[in-house]
Amino acid sequence: MSSSDEDYVADDSDDAGSHQVSSRHGTRSQGPVKGPAGTSTRGGDPNAGTRKRAAWEDIQRSWDTVVESADGSITAAVEKERNEKKRGRLLRDTTPLQRGIIRHLILVIDLSFAMQEKDLRPTRYLLTLRFAVEFVTEFFEQNPISQLGIIGMRDGIALRISDISGNPTEHIEHLRALREQEPKGNPSLQNALEMSRAALYHAPSHGTREVLIIYGALLSSDPGDIHDTIANLITERIRVSIIGLAAQVAICSELCKRTNSGDDGNYNVILDDVHFRELLLAKTTPPITQTKQQSQSSLLMMGFPSRVLDAGPIMSLCACHSKLTRGGYLCSRCDAKVCSLPAECPACGLTLILSTHLARSYHHLFPLKNWIEIPWPLASQSKSCFSCQTPFPKPPRTSSHLQVPDGKGKGREGVGTSSESGRYGCEVCGRHFCIDCDLFAHEVVHNCPGCQGDSRGNVQVRDRDVEMGGS
Amino acid sequence: MDRVDGTEHYKGDVSQGPIPALLLIILDTNPHAWALLNRDLPLSEAIANLLVFINAHLAFHNANQVAVVASHCHRAVWLYPRPGSSSEGVDMAGGETPAINDANKYRPFAQIEDQLLTSLRDLIQTTTPDDVASTNTTQMAGALTLALAHINKATLAFSQQIGGTETTADHLGSSDDTSGLQSRILVLSVSGDLAHQYIPIMNTTFAAQRMRVPIDILKLAGDTVFLQQASDTTRGIYLQLRSPQGFLQYLMMAFLPDQTSRKLLVAPTQEVVDFRAACFCHRKVVDVGFVCSICLSIFCSVPEGAVCLTCSTHLSLGEYGSKPAVVPRKKKKRRKLNGGDDTPSRPGTPVPNK
Numbered sequence: 001m002s003s004s005d006e007d008y009v010a011d012d013s014d015d016a017g018s019h020q021v022s023s024r025h026g027t028r029s030q031g032p033v034k035g036p037a038g039t040s041t042r043g044g045d046p047n048a049g050t051r052k053r054a055a056w057e058d059i060q061r062s063w064d065t066v067v068e069s070a071d072g073s074i075t076a077a078v079e080k081e082r083n084e085k086k087r088g089r090l091l092r093d094t095t096p097l098q099r100g101i102i103r104h105l106i107l108v109i110d111l112s113f114a115m116q117e118k119d120l121r122p123t124r125y126l127l128t129l130r131f132a133v134e135f136v137t138e139f140f141e142q143n144p145i146s147q148l149g150i151i152g153m154r155d156g157i158a159l160r161i162s163d164i165s166g167n168p169t170e171h172i173e174h175l176r177a178l179r180e181q182e183p184k185g186n187p188s189l190q191n192a193l194e195m196s197r198a199a200l201y202h203a204p205s206h207g208t209r210e211v212l213i214i215y216g217a218l219l220s221s222d223p224g225d226i227h228d229t230i231a232n233l234i235t236e237r238i239r240v241s242i243i244g245l246a247a248q249v250a251i252c253s254e255l256c257k258r259t260n261s262g263d264d265g266n267y268n269v270i271l272d273d274v275h276f277r278e279l280l281l282a283k284t285t286p287p288i289t290q291t292k293q294q295s296q297s298s299l300l301m302m303g304f305p306s307r308v309l310d311a312g313p314i315m316s317l318c319a320c321h322s323k324l325t326r327g328g329y330l331c332s333r334c335d336a337k338v339c340s341l342p343a344e345c346p347a348c349g350l351t352l353i354l355s356t357h358l359a360r361s362y363h364h365l366f367p368l369k370n371w372i373e374i375p376w377p378l379a380s381q382s383k384s385c386f387s388c389q390t391p392f393p394k395p396p397r398t399s400s401h402l403q404v405p406d407g408k409g410k411g412r413e414g415v416g417t418s419s420e421s422g423r424y425g426c427e428v429c430g431r432h433f434c435i436d437c438d439l440f441a442h443e444v445v446h447n448c449p450g451c452q453g454d455s456r457g458n459v460q461v462r463d464r465d466v467e468m469g470g471s
Numbered sequence: 472m473d474r475v476d477g478t479e480h481y482k483g484d485v486s487q488g489p490i491p492a493l494l495l496i497i498l499d500t501n502p503h504a505w506a507l508l509n510r511d512l513p514l515s516e517a518i519a520n521l522l523v524f525i526n527a528h529l530a531f532h533n534a535n536q537v538a539v540v541a542s543h544c545h546r547a548v549w550l551y552p553r554p555g556s557s558s559e560g561v562d563m564a565g566g567e568t569p570a571i572n573d574a575n576k577y578r579p580f581a582q583i584e585d586q587l588l589t590s591l592r593d594l595i596q597t598t599t600p601d602d603v604a605s606t607n608t609t610q611m612a613g614a615l616t617l618a619l620a621h622i623n624k625a626t627l628a629f630s631q632q633i634g635g636t637e638t639t640a641d642h643l644g645s646s647d648d649t650s651g652l653q654s655r656i657l658v659l660s661v662s663g664d665l666a667h668q669y670i671p672i673m674n675t676t677f678a679a680q681r682m683r684v685p686i687d688i689l690k691l692a693g694d695t696v697f698l699q700q701a702s703d704t705t706r707g708i709y710l711q712l713r714s715p716q717g718f719l720q721y722l723m724m725a726f727l728p729d730q731t732s733r734k735l736l737v738a739p740t741q742e743v744v745d746f747r748a749a750c751f752c753h754r755k756v757v758d759v760g761f762v763c764s765i766c767l768s769i770f771c772s773v774p775e776g777a778v779c780l781t782c783s784t785h786l787s788l789g790e791y792g793s794k795p796a797v798v799p800r801k802k803k804k805r806r807k808l809n810g811g812d813d814t815p816s817r818p819g820t821p822v823p824n825k
């Protein structure tokens with residue numbers, strides 16, 4: 001096993017115990033020590049039982065941590081915790097990924113009777129759909145030029161939910177539509193795998209072919225021998241990973257192991273909803289590349305074609321399927337028409353891609369710096385949030401503005417905590433924002449409204465640089 | 472203003488009645504572009520027409536909201552609602568001017584007109600000749616960011632009013648498009664090239680897409696690739712103003728319907744969408760570029776020493792390299808690859824399991 005594979009598995013086990021790190025280390029030290037490589041690779045299986053026990057032993061109840069204020073109310077504490085929780089999400093680090101990887105992934109969702117169980121709130125079904133939407137969003141953030149398709153298992157057949165494409169909005173709409181329906185019947189692993197195989201058949205070989213199954217049931221009603229299907233999956237280099245919602249199933253374990261060339265780290269059973277979400281979102285990270293060609297960093301020549309729409313009765317043949325179509329994309333080098341992107345121009349071989357697919361990941365390249373909490377002494381500069389104009393709380397009336405009440409402000413500086421003055425400041429432009437705008441700027445828009453909204457400061461800096469360079 | 476009573480009015484039956492809409496207008500006030508446009512459509516006339524359009528939007532539904540941001544030459548400024556005098560983005564003195572007690576005018580209309588004109592006058596007065604001389608573009612990315620932040624806040628406030636407690640991430644993930652505030656952005660754009668703001672503009676585009684906020688563009692002059700992409704990605708409307716005299720008609724006919732009504736209408740579409748990108752090295756708009764496989768940065772030519780300027784990875788020229796593959800033999804090879812063959816013909820490719 002390569003060293004990179006170990007990392008991947010180790011990541012998984014990290015996710016498993018992320019909110020109870022100490023207990024995980026505890027269980028590990030009790031077990032036999034197999035050396036650094038052995039522990040991390042085998043960590044998944046033998047320890048699974050002990051880890052599960054630790055989950056409820058170590059649980060943190062929010063009501064234990066709440067501190068009542070002087071008048072016995074907890075609103076302040078609740079508000080504080082909420083803000084801290086909100087900001088805590090911001091601190092996920094963004095490890096550099098190879099985003100040039102083109103992944104082709106089929107997400108298979110169990111829609112059988114087993115999903116009606118209420119062991120996950122509100123039901124397995126609704127929670128899975130909610131997490132699936134999150135997964136789709138995150139998948140395209142991490143893998144901007146990849147393709148995704150969604151398949152469901154219901155009534156013993158495989159159900160095409162969303163065709164393979166690179167458009168997250170479409171997938172999310174189809175997932176939303178599912179919420180109106182009821183999970184019923186038996187799941188069929190084989191049917192779903194066969195449909196995935198068909199969907200991935202045309203995936204170009206320079207990308208990955210993956211199937212991710214969310215499996216709630218403990219059975220599968222298959223029309224034939226699933227081992228034949230597994231053999232076919234292996235020859236077509238399709239890798240399967242499964243997230244089980246109930247318990248380990250032998251065939252799932254075998255399926256994952258055989259399609260991942262013996263690596264059994266791709267079959268996981270959830271402990272609770274938090275764990276479920278972590279396991280699912282961990283799959284948005286591109287898998288370890290297995291061919292040299294992909295892992296090599298290279299400069300790819302790509303074309304950014306324009307989309308044309310043939311108006312009226314005019315239709316033309318596309319170069320990729322020789323079919324009559326209305327509209328398509330014209331290769332930027334040779335003007336051949338292709339139906340969809342990303343694709344390789346059938347005429348000149350140029351990789352054609354939608355520039356918006358690439359741009360989707362650029363906020364990772366130029367991440368927005370975390371904003372700092374503004375203590376009361378500095379809070380008087382601003383009366384309202386710069387971007388949404390929500391008024392801030394007024395500074396408390398103290399004899400001097402430079403005095404910090406209780407000396408609290410000092411220890412609480414830094415990122416990841418909530419600000420006592422309700423203000424969060426960008427260090428570049430010096431503007432103050434409210435917590436909602438802080439979250440919004442860092443999680444959604446990835447721009448600082450202050451820095452983008454006023455370039456005068458930047459221009460001065462640039463001029464100064466020019467002067468220094470010139471002299 | 473009417474925001475408070477409007478939302479109260481909709482408490483309870485929000486699922487039945489029409490959903491209030493928030494219209495966010497970004498007015499590109501680039502002085503250079505308006506100077507050129509002055510003969511056909513002076514700014515004053517454009518504003519007058521815009522106010523009629525705003526009033527029409529407000530008249531549609533008594534809980535409809537509007538907000539206006541100016542994208543000026545060096546900064547993005549709120550025109551309506553007017554920021555408090557403390558905000559140092561606009562350094563103006565004096566607060567609200569009354570004198571809007573005109574009995575012949577619906578009060579909210581008068582209020583918006585008054586505030587918008589006052590802020591605009593302030594903006595123009597605080598623009599120094601230096602500001603105008605030092606640039607010829609506009610702060611569109613900033614204006615879009617402000618607009619989206621406002622929409623985010625308004626959506627949160629609205630969903631809280633109707634009883635939900637959602638956070639930013641939640642309402643992105645779970646809210647249906649049938650509940651919650653229907654927001655859209657209309658950009659009145661006069662400036663051309665925005666290539667130096669490529670990344671921030673694309674960031675706002677994807678944020679808008681996640682929030683399901685369409686970005687409509689009415690192009691009065693110039694042409695920008697990236698605003699075209701923004702409206703296409705967010706399923707907004709992109710229109711080029713062909714005759715400036717018909718400005719108001721364009722606004723009323725194409726941009727007045729909200730998302731719900733648009734489902735029933737045939738919206739004007741762009742026949743050709745330009746999907747070119749700006750290179751990271753010179754901010755040049757390119758249609759064929761070199762892309763780093765690690766970080767996906769775009770370069771117009773192979774960077775010096777084949778080292779990526781963004782992530783400093785040493786890059787080898789991949790198989791797609793500079794060779795244009797017009798040799799027929801090569802072409803055949805590629806086709807085989809495309810057909811999903813299980814024997815990759817590339818030399819030196821190891822089998823999956825080592």
Ligand SMILES: [Zn+2]
Binds near residue numbers: 318319322338339
């Ligand atoms: Zn085709």
Ligand SMILES: [Zn+2]
Binds near residue numbers: 331
């Ligand atoms: Zn071509």
Ligand SMILES: [Zn+2]
Binds near residue numbers: 385389624
């Ligand atoms: Zn704010």
Ligand SMILES: [Zn+2]
Binds near residue numbers: 427431450451
């Ligand atoms: Zn800033």
Ligand SMILES: [Zn+2]
Binds near residue numbers: 751754771
């Ligand atoms: Zn360049």
Ligand SMILES: [Zn+2]
Binds near residue numbers: 765767783
């Ligand atoms: Zn790079």
